[in-house]
Amino acid sequence: RMLARQALATEPCLRLPADAPVSATSLLERSRPASHCRARPPIAAALRGTLVPGFGQVSSRWRTVAGIVVLGFVAQRLHASQVSKRDAREYYQQYVDAPSIHDASLYWGRADKARRQTDILIVQASTVWLGALAEATWYEWRLGQRLRFAAPVSPPDPSR
Secondary structure (H helix, E strand, C coil): CHHHHHHHHHCCCCCCCCCCCHHHHHHHHHHCCCCCCCCCCHHHHHHHHHHCCCHHHECEHHHHHHHHHHHHHHHHHHHHHHHHHHHHHHHHHHHHCCCCHHHHHHHHHHHHHHHHHHHHHHHHHHHHHHHHHHHHHHHHHHHHHHHHCCCCCCCCCCCC
16 A cells, blocks of 8 residues: 555556456556546637636646636736726716816826736736636646656566
8 A cells, every 4th residue: 555655645646457467457546646637638728718717727626726816817807997997988088078277187097907907817816817828728738748658567578
């Protein structure tokens, strides 16, 4: 059991050959930590992440949590940008209706500040969304590369 745990700690997706004893395969499976041992095509992760922020990360427990955090952050920033945009429009309308130059100047400054805040919030949301998209694609590609070399363990060939 200790040997199986050590081997799985190094390579969590380790497999035994098909002709291995059932008891050894069973022991290995019981000792296996929860891990993501199947890679999606990177394009699938990219498409999922493009449709919904953070959805490309959904592949294991902790990656799902990361995807939910990304979705929450992006949704919050986009909502805040809409609120800021509405405020900018209201301040602009107050600027147009201002009775004095002093009030007009005050409302113009507030409208401009709210407009700049809207832009900042949209850039933040876009940056996190694109970063999560790139990370999900890269993660699935790297996992596929690693699993490609995680062939079943087999006994040495006596003919060599």
